[in-house]
Amino acid sequence: MKKLINSTDAVVDEALAGMVAAHGDLLRVIEPNVVVRADAPRQGKVGIISGGGSGHEPMHGGFVGMGMLDAACPGAVFTSPVPDQMLAATKAVDGGAGVLHIVKNYTGDVMNFELAAELAQAEGIEVTSVVIADDVAVKDSLYTAGRRGVGGTVLAEKIVGAAAEAGQDLAAVTALAQRVQDNVRSMGMALTSCTVPAAGKPTFELGEDEMEIGIGIHGEPGRERRKLAGADEITEALMGPILDDGGFGSGDDVLAFVNGMGGTPLIELYIVYNKVAAMCAERGIAIARNLVGSYITSLEMAGCSITLLKLDDEMTRLWDAPVHTPALRWGA
């Protein structure tokens, strides 16, 4: 294992300390490992918190700041945070208007957030939760844990964060988060595996001429291993299920998000975006907004994911609203 770390046990703590050193004007870290917006709690504003295993940076800590998250709870690498963290986060950001938990649909995350919400409610804080489950690679049925939460989470956090910043109440931001969830679809692929620092070796093996289609963001194997193909063919393989499942079609305005998994350079992401744009144009789908870059990663995995969100006017306006976080910043 070759990594730019000091010790496998200190990875998360040292990275958080570095974030505070770099972005102390935007955020602070409180015990037990919660990234909190510097000016939290803001009276009368709904608190928006999220969390999940580390290793997906900049998600979620990099999205803490004005117009997005009030707090983020990073677990160990690829491991759900514990309820103590979400409880501390909920208390730290509660400005009397309640707190929304944005949870990615993984068994551990859902259970730990559920426990935390029960504890926070017992302390008199109103908590709602929305589970993001946008990964069309997973069959959504009674016989699986349901779809995973992937790229749609980034878009939900930005849009919902803007709504909370604008003063919408808990019921409204919760309904909005659910609306984003209902209109967003994603799928990803990997060219290489990744290595969890504490494990020391790659989570899975991929041959030089192989790729994994339908990958998650934890190095868990995808649904299908295929022979390596060109960027256009890979983009088609991801876009097909997204377009079908989401029912995207002529006349729709979408936000197209091409995301890097951590080890893929921007130059390749633009090659993918080029094909995404062409495929949308062929179908009469208007890309009203876009995002290209590595925002929800899987350590050093090479690969990408594509996310399409069907926009309405309110979502578009909230996407454009000012945001000032370590990873996303515009209008402020």
Place this chain on the structure above:
Amino acid sequence: MSDFDGAAMSRFVSTFADRLHERREELTQLDSAVGDADHGINMDRGFSAARAKLAELGEADLGTMAKTVGMTLISTVGGASGPLYGTFFLRLSTSLGERDAASTGELGAALRAALDGVQQRGKAIADDKTMVDALLPAVEAFDAASGDGIGPALAAAAQAAAAGRERITPLVARKGRASYLGERAMGHPDPGATSTTILFESLRDAVAAD
């Protein structure tokens, strides 16, 4: 053979922590095949912390001991294993209450309550290919053998857990991250059913060591 007392509970947690530490790589390896390669790491971290907390606690009733373990697991393990194993020990705690020692029947009732708690939290049923497939037969085997005393009942439980783990290895997983794999999970042993088997083997050996 005597009842299940505080010394047995301490030996149980300590033995389980030791074995999780010894088999950390193996559990992580199993999890990398079907999940996210952290089960051994997380369980080792959680039970080491739980053992340390029990040592700090000193003498206490069984319910307080189990509650200390459960709360520590929820705070330190993360993943799905934290809430699930945490709930297992919290339900043991509620069931054992202020007793300093539990009879075979009382331990059986506590294990049954723990099983119910894990199923409520994780919403898994038999054949979903989860820890429940080791836990459920273990609790049933314990009940069936409880007339023979605590030692034979725990031996039967450990054997049933191991058999349950073997039985589901060929299945497709329907809960947790392994469910994303569909048929590709077939033939891989379930990490949670494996750690639950180690739990019952530790419980058996901790009581037998008395």
